[in-house]
Amino acid sequence: MKVLITGGAGFIGSHLTDRLIADGHNVFVMDNLVTGNLSNIHQHESNKCFKFIHHNVSNYIEIKDDLDWIIHFASPASPVDYLQLSIETLKVNSLGTHNTLGVARGKSAKYLLASTSEVYGDPTVHPQPETYWGNVNPIGPRGVYDESKRFAEALVMAYHHKHNLDSRIVRIFNCYGPRLRPDDGRVVSNFIKQALAGDPLTIYGDGKQTRSFQYVTDLIDGIVALMNADYHEPINIGNPIEKTVLELAQIIKELTNSKSEIVYKPLPVDDPHRRLPDITRAKEILKWSPKVDLKTGLSNTIAWYQKQKARQTAL
Numbered sequence: 001m002k003v004l005i006t007g008g009a010g011f012i013g014s015h016l017t018d019r020l021i022a023d024g025h026n027v028f029v030m031d032n033l034v035t036g037n038l039s040n041i042h043q044h045e046s047n048k049c050f051k052f053i054h055h056n057v058s059n060y061i062e063i064k065d066d067l068d069w070i071i072h073f074a075s076p077a078s079p080v081d082y083l084q085l086s087i088e089t090l091k092v093n094s095l096g097t098h099n100t101l102g103v104a105r106g107k108s109a110k111y112l113l114a115s116t117s118e119v120y121g122d123p124t125v126h127p128q129p130e131t132y133w134g135n136v137n138p139i140g141p142r143g144v145y146d147e148s149k150r151f152a153e154a155l156v157m158a159y160h161h162k163h164n165l166d167s168r169i170v171r172i173f174n175c176y177g178p179r180l181r182p183d184d185g186r187v188v189s190n191f192i193k194q195a196l197a198g199d200p201l202t203i204y205g206d207g208k209q210t211r212s213f214q215y216v217t218d219l220i221d222g223i224v225a226l227m228n229a230d231y232h233e234p235i236n237i238g239n240p241i242e243k244t245v246l247e248l249a250q251i252i253k254e255l256t257n258s259k260s261e262i263v264y265k266p267l268p269v270d271d272p273h274r275r276l277p278d279i280t281r282a283k284e285i286l287k288w289s290p291k292v293d294l295k296t297g298l299s300n301t302i303a304w305y306q307k308q309k310a311r312q313t314a315l
């Protein structure tokens with residue numbers, strides 16, 4: 001198949017690129033490299049089945065080749081990134097989604113949207129099933145991401161109903177793994193970086209807020225299963241093991257043998273108090289459930305951070 005992955009030079013997009021190339025497909029990666037990085041895809045540079053297109057998908061997209069799939073992953077995705085790139089985030093999830101949907105229609109291609117657990121906002125239902133409509137502050141700082149992803153979902157469903165677009169929507173819960181940018185400000189990247197440097201681990205709030213962390217290869221398996229399924233409603237892909245942020249800090253300290261202290265900083269505005277996916281739908285429809293436990297996934301990620309650090313020191 002010929003697949004266009006927008007945001008394919010980013011953390012998750014590049015892992016999906018690896019997987020689809022390994023499965024024998026042709027992959028076009030389109031990325032403006034604002035939060036993505038060419039080092040994530042350099043391994044494919046000389047592969048004839050791979051092409052990189054430097055382009056911002058919020059602008060009109062022109063592609064001559066036929067395409068079987070458009071996979072729309074382009075968007076800043078960490079709170080620090082989307083707060084800094086607020087307008088760009090709103091544009092890529094609205095204009096960028098519209099442009100990529102237009103390409104899908106023009107090429108009669110299938111379409112997959114990367115959505116997010118952030119569509120549930122600060123949830124009042126726990127765990128979160130796909131049928132929950134969410135609790136989002138549209139004008140708060142996170143609204144630029146949450147609302148634009150909600151709009152993107154609405155646009156995809158409208159194309160599905162109006163134009164019979166063969167579409168999929170994956171709602172991704174907190175994902176970590178190699179290539180998670182050390183400076184993207186997320187909790188896993190911050191804690192690993194801080195622990196390895198012997199700096200204090202910064203907990204925002206009291207550390208009792210929860211997240212459910214999934215390893216990137218589990219997510220990629222879920223996305224591929226969704227591509228192969230004939231299912232058009234949103235599907236949660238996440239790990240149903242919930243941890244407090246304090247527990248995460250302690251696990252990362254233990255895995256890195258770090259003596260770093262833990263310090264407390266103010267909780268960002270509208271930071272969700274808890275998050276846990278209900279993955280019944282993914283289990284039933286995709287026969288998918290996550291396989292990698294937190295300590296194994298974090299150990300792999302820590303090893304990648306150590307390698308990056310060693311490479312940088314050697315330069």
Ligand code: UDP
Pocket residue numbers: 078079080174185186187188190191202203204205209211245267268271272
């Ligand atoms: N967090 C933290 N310390 C950090 C970075 C984040 O305590 O250095 C908290 C953050 O406030 C949130 C949780 O960790 O409660 C997860 O944050 P992240 O930015 O990774 O993703 P989110 O799930 O909020 O999008």
